[in-house]
Amino acid sequence: MISQPADLDAVRDSYDRVADNYVDMVRTTGIGDIRTHPWFRAVMDVFADAVGGLGPVLDVGCGPGTVTAYLAERGLDVTGVDLSPRMIEHARRLYPDCEFRVGSSTELELAEASWGGLLGWWSLFNLPRDVLPKVLSSFARALKPQGQLMIATHVGDGDVERTEAYGGVPVRWTTHLWRPEQLTELLEQAGLKPTAELRLPADGPVGPTVVLVARRP
Numbered sequence: 001m002i003s004q005p006a007d008l009d010a011v012r013d014s015y016d017r018v019a020d021n022y023v024d025m026v027r028t029t030g031i032g033d034i035r036t037h038p039w040f041r042a043v044m045d046v047f048a049d050a051v052g053g054l055g056p057v058l059d060v061g062c063g064p065g066t067v068t069a070y071l072a073e074r075g076l077d078v079t080g081v082d083l084s085p086r087m088i089e090h091a092r093r094l095y096p097d098c099e100f101r102v103g104s105s106t107e108l109e110l111a112e113a114s115w116g117g118l119l120g121w122w123s124l125f126n127l128p129r130d131v132l133p134k135v136l137s138s139f140a141r142a143l144k145p146q147g148q149l150m151i152a153t154h155v156g157d158g159d160v161e162r163t164e165a166y167g168g169v170p171v172r173w174t175t176h177l178w179r180p181e182q183l184t185e186l187l188e189q190a191g192l193k194p195t196a197e198l199r200l201p202a203d204g205p206v207g208p209t210v211v212l213v214a215r216r217p
């Protein structure tokens with residue numbers, strides 16, 4: 001069992017509050033839509049090719065379902081899950097043919113060796129530092145052999161306390177910044193083998209970023 005983060009309710013409420021603006025941002029600016037970002041789209045296409053034949057894919061922290069739908073369009077058997085019921089309402093409205101459910105990455109009870117691919121696409125940075133390794137271990141166990149986990153997150157040191165986001169909406173969450181090598185170490189400790197790493201600089205559309213891919217041996 002993974003102990004629930006103390007701030008989980010606050011994080012859920014915060015994403016419920018920003019969900020409408022987040023959807024608006026994706027629609028009007030393309031930020032948050034991998035189709036508008038060549039590097040993100042490229043890594044997502046490689047991921048889709050790698051895991052498509054292996055088994056189902058779970059998009060953990062799917063938000064309004066943009067990536068879930070992208071992968072479904074490519075023929076993958078993909079489900080989106082998110083902490084925020086409001087995000088999932090949007091996902092179901094926008095992509096009625098896709099499967100979505102509400103849940104936290106900390107309480108998914110994923111069956112051993114049952115998933116071809118898992119995604120933590122901009123959705124793991126709110127997990128407390130002592131919780132993330134446990135979540136990654138649960139992901140590692142849930143992957144089939146050769147199954148892949150791909151994560152994208154903000155790079156840096158320290159923790160940023162957010163009090164507003166996405167157009168001045170009041171929120172209460174912590175963004176935990178990670179250095180790529182710290183995350184690689186966590187993935188290895190979870191039993192995964194790193195397969196790829198993409199770093200994007202601070203002047204990109206979302207600030208310093210790392211995308212990491214790792215597979216279950």
Ligand SMILES: C[S@@+](CC[C@H](N)C(=O)[O-])C[C@H]1O[C@@H](n2cnc3c(N)ncnc32)[C@H](O)[C@@H]1O
Pocket residue numbers: 011015032060061062063064065066067081082083084087103104105106121122123124126127
């Ligand atoms: C920045 S959004 C990214 C959403 C989506 N992956 C995308 O790329 O559009 C972060 C998402 O992570 C979700 N999230 C945060 N903590 C979570 C948790 N413990 N379990 C599941 N989802 C979580 C939020 O509700 C939110 O939808």
